[in-house]
Amino acid sequence: MSINIIIIDDNNITIRGFEAVFSRHSRYKVVASFPYVEQAVTWNRSQKANIVLINSSNCYYDSLKTIQTLRRTQPDVGIIIYNVKDNYSFFLKALDIGIFGLLSVHVTEEELIEAIQIVNVKRRIISPDIAQDMALQRLSYHNQLDLYDLLSGRELEIMLMITQGVPIKQVAERLSLSPKTVNTYRYRMFGKLNICSDVELTHIAISYGLITVKQGLSEWQNSSNQKPS
Numbered sequence: 001m002s003i004n005i006i007i008i009d010d011n012n013i014t015i016r017g018f019e020a021v022f023s024r025h026s027r028y029k030v031v032a033s034f035p036y037v038e039q040a041v042t043w044n045r046s047q048k049a050n051i052v053l054i055n056s057s058n059c060y061y062d063s064l065k066t067i068q069t070l071r072r073t074q075p076d077v078g079i080i081i082y083n084v085k086d087n088y089s090f091f092l093k094a095l096d097i098g099i100f101g102l103l104s105v106h107v108t109e110e111e112l113i114e115a116i117q118i119v120n121v122k123r124r125i126i127s128p129d130i131a132q133d134m135a136l137q138r139l140s141y142h143n144q145l146d147l148y149d150l151l152s153g154r155e156l157e158i159m160l161m162i163t164q165g166v167p168i169k170q171v172a173e174r175l176s177l178s179p180k181t182v183n184t185y186r187y188r189m190f191g192k193l194n195i196c197s198d199v200e201l202t203h204i205a206i207s208y209g210l211i212t213v214k215q216g217l218s219e220w221q222n223s224s225n226q227k228p229s
């Protein structure tokens with residue numbers, strides 16, 4: 001029986017590389033590719049894939065919510081995140097919500113095929129070169145505050161927008177709230193996280209994989225050109 005695969009990646013060269021790999025193995029077939037996980041969820045409601053391969057570079061906070069939706073609505077689909085090299089706390093959370101595989105940047109063709117075979121029978125696999133780091137991170141992870149449990153969904157939503165450089169007034173407009181209410185959420189987050197500035201909030205967002213370092217730098221470049229609210 002063939003194994004149908006969806007690839008989540010915005011790099012066409014990488015996608016073509018996967019297609020070339022799977023073309024050498026008659027059992028495996030790339031049936032679709034998308035830049036965002038949300039598109040895969042929609043597509044797979046009417047189609048049928050066995051495996052979803054997701055580039056770690058395409059994983060953010062919103063991706064976790066989408067992966068949860070995928071696991072809940074399409075439980076037979078095996079999810080593998082590849083190109084994993086850091087942000088382990090983020091990927092530990094991904095494991096907690098039901099992904100089956102984490103593959104490092106050093107994965108070989110043989111290891112990729114083996115991982116797909118393992119995940120296709122609903123078993124988990126983590127690349128050996130990141131398993132030890134993940135285990136050490138897991139030990140400290142349970143002694144740290146879990147950002148996703150500590151903050152409410154609304155607080156995480158506001159945190160994401162603030163750390164992406166969205167002004168408070170625009171955050172309020174997008175969420176149909178008053179700026180005063182948004183600032184109340186903001187300062188409540190500061191208290192829960194024991195911080196006192198948006199700079200620290202951005203550092204936390206980066207460490208948990210909510211935004212990339214590039215996004216964080218862009219946010220401070222933009223904010224430096226804006227007048228304080």
